Amino acid sequence: MxxxxxxxxxxxxxxxxxxxxxxxxxxxxxxxxxxxxxxxxxxxxxxxxxxxxxxxxxxxxxxxxxxxxxxxxxxxxxxxxxxxxxxxxxxNSLLTKVQYAAGQRMGPYEQHYRNQQLAVSGQFAQGQPVGTWKYWYANGRPWQTLELTAEGPLRIVAYWDSTGQQRVSAGAGTWQESTGGTLPTRTGGRVAAGLMEGTWERRSLLDKQVLTAEDYRGGRLQEGRQYIGVVGKPKKYQTQSLLGPRVADVSASIEPFHxxxxxxxxxxxxxxxxxxxxxxxxMIMVQPTPPRDPSTYQREILMRLSRFNNLTQWMPRTDGQSTVVTAEVDAQGQLHNFTSESGGLSNAFASIMRELGAWHPATVNGRPVPGQVRIILKMYSSQLQSSLQANVAFPLPPDVMPKTTK
Incomplete structure (x- = not known):
């Protein structure tokens, strides 16, 4: 209100x-x-x-x-x-400069770094970004050039990485962006005719896990999938893209004032x-671990998969194709809630991994807590390979949360 x-x-x-x-x-x-x-x-x-x-x-x-x-x-x-x-x-360093008319952003727009280097230059019409928008790194090197038209999706005309190497030229190449913080990520994908094309991904730089994936055709989102915070099947969406470059006025969030x-x-x-x-x-956090050496454990899983019938239809069969199986590891090291895109594959992994014994549970300051495990099956040169990821499950149980004074 x-x-x-x-x-x-x-x-x-x-x-x-x-x-x-x-x-x-x-x-x-x-x-x-x-x-x-x-x-x-x-x-x-x-x-x-x-x-x-x-x-x-x-x-x-x-x-x-x-x-x-x-x-x-x-x-x-x-x-x-x-x-x-x-x-x-x-x-008192200049951050942004924008024109207003009739209560809307209208005309040239500038955004600056704290060192006063120009960061963004573009145009607004009736409150919306239009035309050519140019971006620079804080050292003055060019970063990217984007174009917006009323009739089509955003176009990526040019892009340079932080070393100065041009990765997109005349609307063709590969666009990529990295972010820092507690969960550093890298986002990128292919650019064709200035448009996002094929599968774009956001991956964690800590464990290389895919956090978000989106499929594009002619710059338009076909399907998106979110894996972070999801056990089993990813959360799918088709309405709004979460990846790729954006054009926006960082100061527009004041409208309305709050x-x-x-x-x-x-x-x-x-x-x-x-x-x-x-x-x-x-806090000292230790991830859950399998009952034996992880490499040996994964080899045993792959060998035992051959016992199960009709699994080939659920397994990756072409190079680069992957399938993910997830499970929960409780505070006693027992495995529960196996999920994947195929119920048959989930059942096979539940049987195999339980046969191989209980896990060593995750711990926080020496106390056992629930964890999560992901087995990623991927085809390389016609050979099925696996990788294993295990983590402490969040949110942490309330009784192991750190106590802070108010």
């Missing part, structure tokens, strides 16, 4: 109305003194304001803000007028998060 909140003007008198997302009663009760819009906005002139946001573009007081927006605003509707600039605090947290509440949450991270870092 939107609420129109009036902010007192500067010495000129009167009120400036700004539409913001309402804060629920439950949210308001989390702070002794609920945050107000007036604490997050400074009126410079009758039609000009400075607005203060956190890094996620939620309104916040200037003393703990990460971003300052300088703009003109319509006093009645609260919409932006003309050029709007966002600056990073506290060094209130963040007070500086005091932010400080408390930051302290609690730091204590939680420290507690997790001190």
């Amino acid at each position: 939107l609420t129109l909140i009036s902010v007192p003007r500067a010495a000129a008198g009167g009120l400036l109305s700004i539409a913001v997302a309402s804060v629920s009663v439950a949210e308001a009760q989390t702070s002794e003194k609920p945050l107000t819009v007036a604490e997050c906005v400074k009126l410079i002139r009758p039609d000009s304001v400075h607005m203060f946001f956190d890094a996620q573009y939620a309104l916040t007081p200037p003393t703990c803000a990460a971003i300052r927006r300088e703009s003109r605003m319509d006093a009645t509707s609260g919409t932006f007028l003309g050029e709007v600039r966002d600056y990073a605090l506290p060094d 209130l963040g947290k007070s500086c005091e509440e932010r400080a408390q949450l930051a302290a609690a998060a730091a204590a939680s991270r420290a507690a997790y870092a001190a």
Whole structure:
């Protein structure tokens, strides 16, 4: 729900109305003194304001803000007028520059790195990105060139990797993107005639596991499959692509405006998060392991598969084709809930792996906890091979969660 909140003007008198997302009663009760819009906005002139946001573009007081927006605003509707600039605090480096007309983004757009190197350059029309968009790395090297048209999907005209090597030229080649953090990933796929083509994948850089896969034909999504957080068959979708390049204004999330947290509440949450991270870092997690050497264990599984009839129809038969079987390992090391795209293959693995004995369960700080195991069967040069992945199951049982003080 939107609420129109009036902010007192500067010495000129009167009120400036700004539409913001309402804060629920439950949210308001989390702070002794609920945050107000007036604490997050400074009126410079009758039609000009400075607005203060956190890094996620939620309104916040200037003393703990990460971003300052300088703009003109319509006093009645609260919409932006003309050029709007966002600056990073506290060094006042320019982040974004965008034009507004009739309450919508219109005209040239720029996004900058903190070193003031141009990161993105493009155009908006009626609030939507259009035309050619160019991207650069923080060192000034070109990254990619994208094109948007009203009648078709996004086109990848050119792409360079971080070493400066061009991977897509004249709309043909391979596009790839890596992300860091606690779950580093790599996403990529083939580009033909400027369009995403074939199977694109997002893989974990920790264990090379496929997290998301999408099939494209002529740049249009045919089917997507999510494997992360899923046991057995992947979650399928066909509506919206999750992979590939995007064109967007990072600052557009302020529309409509929404209130963040007070500086005091932010400080408390930051302290609690730091204590939680420290507690997790001190935890010793050990993945579940098979009853014998993993290589020997996998060879025994493949040898015993020959005992089961009618499995060839479920097994990978061409190079590069793969099949995944998953199971849960309880805190006693027993295997349960075998799943795969084929019930017959699941049943065969359940029989074989139970015959081979119980696993050594996963542990957290020496205490047994549930785990998960994945057996990936893949065909290489007409030979069936397997790989094994095992992990602690999340979420962790509540009684082994780290205790942190409030």
